[in-house]
Each structure stands twice: as structure tokens, then as C-alpha cells.
Amino acid sequence: MAEYENPIVLQRADPWVLKDGDTYYFTSSDPRYDTIGIRSAKRIDDLQKAPEVTIWHRHDSGPMSKYIWAPELHKVSGKWYIYFAAAQTDFEASGLPTHRMYVLENADADPMSGNWTEKGRIETPIDSFSLDATTEVIDGVQYLVWAQKDPAIEGNSNLYIARMSDPWTLASEPVMLSRPEYDWECIDFLVNEGPAFLLHADKVFLTYSASGTGVPYAVGLLTASRGSDLLDPASWTKSPVPVFKTCQANGQYGPGHNSFTKSEDGQQDLMVYHARNYTHIEGDPLFDPNRHARVGVVNWKADGTPDFGVPQPDTRWTPVTVDILPPDGGDDAK
Template structure:
């Protein structure tokens, strides 16, 4: 089974990878939270050294001016779309930042061109903290899955699904699929977020992340039959235990906010996720930059996907509160990016 040289990209949380043509596009949360950048490489192991192109920057003020989080690149029809979350206020101004979900469109063949157009905010029935939009097309219908705060429900965010009338507009009422309820979903914060969709052998799976963004961060999963009504919560079953979590033996902590892609030949599924390789975090984990992107093959069983445990790092990585240059510096095999190797 293929093993990747983890981490595949340094200091990029919420990693999103899409296989297109002969290679892979990558997007993720920059620890400066100030814009959206893409990179492209023929193989996942080449993404770290690939040039990074900034395609959109935050506004100077207003609803999309702070905390640019979790960009996802999607090919829908003959256009490219980027879904992301952005806020207007700082954390200290309110209990939760004012994140809402936004969409960019590019009709060029190359998504790294400069022709991205803002399509605006995805409007939901409740005007509240909303983030981590992902989308998929199933049997001719485009769906949006995202995380949002319902003021009537305790916690930061729940998971919702809705059909779309176009790539930036909901086409029906949202349905809640999951809320934080198990102990492992409620450590530090009550959170369900970061959904990712995977289809295999007559089943649709939605993985998601739960709890605070430190070592307790872990992945859960929902599953439904492909011929079921995806807008009926009863169609979905929820795992009572996390399907991917911290592995102290491998020095991997707080894995989550994943995406899925394919191997070059399309034969195997790959999970791309972020994790840290240490636990001594000063202050809010959201402002520690070293959630690095990692990848590993998904194993399939009669019961569905087996994600295993986060694999140990194969490369030298930094332990620094500083944000690295966009190319991350050199990696193992040339020169280490840091004189200290993390366990």
C-alpha cells in the first residue's frame, strides 16, 4: 500500500485536495487567515515544494475581512468554485466570530488564473455562525453540507445538508444531520464541523471533526445508502465512536478536518487531513500554525472505510510559533526546516 511522505504540506490546516487532469490541486487554511492560495503538483508528495498562487485576499473591512478559513476548490459543470468561511469581527468582540460562508467562481480552465469572481454569501435560514461548506453532486442534484450554530441548540456548530439551485444558492430547507452529543464530540467545545463526502460501493459517507482544535480533535462519520433520501435524517447512521483520533504512539495529535481524493490511477481513496506532532501549545490552538497536512490510503472493509491511525511523520518539521515562508523551506532529503526533529 502506498505510503506518503508526511507531512505533505507544512502549516496548512483544513487541507483540501482535488485530483484533476494529471495532478492535484491543494488549498488550505493559511495560519495568517488572510487569503486563499492554490498550489498544483503531479503527486501529493510534490505539493510542499510547489509554487503557491494567491487567488483571493480578504477585504479591508466588512463581512469577509477576517479569519479566512477552510477554502475548498470544486469543479462543477464547466467552472471552478471555491467555498470558504470568513468573518467580520475578532474573537474578543463576541463569543463566536461572525463567520459566514462565501463562494468564488472562475470559468477559466486553469483555476490558478486571476479571473476569480465573488458570487457572494451563501444565505441560510438562520443568520448565524456558519463555516466549512463542502459540496457534492449525487444523481443530478447538487448538495451543500456545512457546519452552523443554531441559537436554540447548545454548542458551537451542528452539521446540515440542503440541495442547491446553483453553486452559491440553497434550493431547499436545510436538514440537521448531526449535533455534538457524545463525550468525545464535546471536549473543550461542543463542535461538529469540517464535513467531507466519500462514496463507495453503494454507500455515501460524511466524515466530520469534533471537539476543540487541540489534541482532543477527532473525526466522526455518518453513512447512508446511495439510493436513500439524503435529506431525511433517518437515512443516516452516526458512528458512536470516533473513526480517526490522536495516536500518541505515532506522535500525531488532533487529526481532523479532512478531505478525500484518489490515487493517480483512480483505484484507491486517499484521506488528506491535518494534525500536529506536539501538544505543548501556548494559548488558543487556532493560533498555533503547525497543523500540517498529511495523507494516507483509505482501507475498505465489509463494514465501510477503515482509516486506521495517523501515520508517523516521515519528514523533519518545525516547532515554531512563526509562520514559514509560503514554500515552507526545505524538507528532509535536502536540508531540515528546523534543527529540532519532533517526535
């Protein structure tokens, strides 16, 4: 079984890792929420020290000028795409930021080149707080899943799915797959967000994160059969309990907003996520930079369902202050 040092990258929340060939590409929310960067390495353990290349910077004003959140790197039909959320102002009357979803494209072989172009906003039928777009091509069909506020439904965000006609355009009406309903999804905030696809055998799994971004943050799971109508909510079953959550014994709190990748030998599924190693947070948890990117091995049960285990304890140095470190973590980050 693969073993890794944790954290894999310091002060990088909402981590997204894509393995292309023998190279891992890593992107995430920068703690200043003003840029999108990518780093690459042949080994996951080398991502911390890998140089981070800024490939996009927030606009000075307008819809893409504030709070650049949760970029994801995808490769579709030979081109690179980054999905991310950005805001124009701090908060709406509802108390939510003004985030909408956007797409960047790069046709180069290397996604760390500077040739990224803005493809624009992903338009949805409701013009409301929306974020955390993820995509997957399943049996030749590209799907988008994202989190969005429906003004008619209590809470911050629900999960929706739609087909795509191209990597930045919806081709079908959005269908709601999940809303916060269980107690563990409704602590501090009513939230379903951060979806990520995991394909295994004849199943399609979709993880997501719920509750406030502090200690209560946890991961839920939706499951559908491969070949079923993924746009039909009846095709999906929802776990009534979180599948990945705080582990006090290991000093890991509020794990979530994960992605999936493969081990270096391609034999094991890996879950990449963020978590903190302390519980006392001054002010808004979103502005505490010490949500570090971590990794764990996904095991598979006899019935074909994933076992995510528990967040593993830290084996690397982590900061004890809320100062924002340089991208490589500084001299102390081993």
C-alpha cells in the same frame, strides 16, 4: 498500496486536495488567515515544494475581512468554485467569531488563473456563525453540507444539509444531520464541523470533525445508502465512536478537518487531514501554525465501510517553533 511522505504540506490546516485528470490541486487555511492560495503538482509528494499562487485576498473591511478559514476547491458543471468562511469582527457576544460562508467562481480551465469572481454569501434561514461548506453532486443533484450555530441548541455548531439550485444558492430548507452529543464530540467545545463526502459502492459517507482543535479533535462518520433521501435525517446513521483520532504512539495529535482524493493511479481512496506532532500549545490552538497537512490510505472492510486506520508518523522535517514559514516551507522542508 500507495505510500507517501508526511507531512505533505507544512503549516497548512484544513487541507483540501482535488484531483482533476492527472493534476492535484491543494488549498487550505493559511496560518495568517488572510488569503486563499492554490498549489498544484502531478504527485502528492511534490505539493510541499509546489509554488503557491494567491488567488484571493481578504477585504480591508466588512464581512470578508477577517479569519479566512477552510477554503475548498470544487469543480461543478465545468467551472471551479471555492467555498470558504470569513468574518467581519473578532467575536460575537456568544464568544463565536462572526463567520459566514462565501463562494468564488472561475470559468477558466486552470483554477490557478486570476479570474476568480465573488458570487457572494450563501444565505441560510438562520443568520448565525456558519462555516465549512462542502458540496457534492450525487445522482445529478448538488448538495451542500455545512456547520452552523443554532442559537436554540447548546454548542458551537451542528451539521446541516440542503439541495442547491446553483453552486451558491440553497434550493431546500436545511436539515440537521448531526449535533455534538457523544462525550468525544464535546471536549473543550461542543463542535461538529469540517464535513467531507466519500462515495463508495452503494454508500454515501460523510466525515466530520468534533471537539476543540487541540489534542481532542477527532473525526466522526455519518453513513447513508445511495438512492435514499439524503435530506431525511432517518437515512443517515452516526457512528457513536470516532473513526480517526489522536495516535500517541505515532506522535500525531488532533487529526481532523479532512478531505478525500484518489491515489496517482486512481486505484485507492486517500484521506487528507491535518494534525500536530506535539501537545503543548501556548495560547489559542487556532493560532499555533503547526497543524500540517498529511495523507493516509483508506482501506475498505468486507462490509463496505471505510477503515481510516491511524495517523501515520512523520517522515519529513517539521518546524519546532511557531514561526510562520514561507509557502514552500523554506530550505529545511525536504
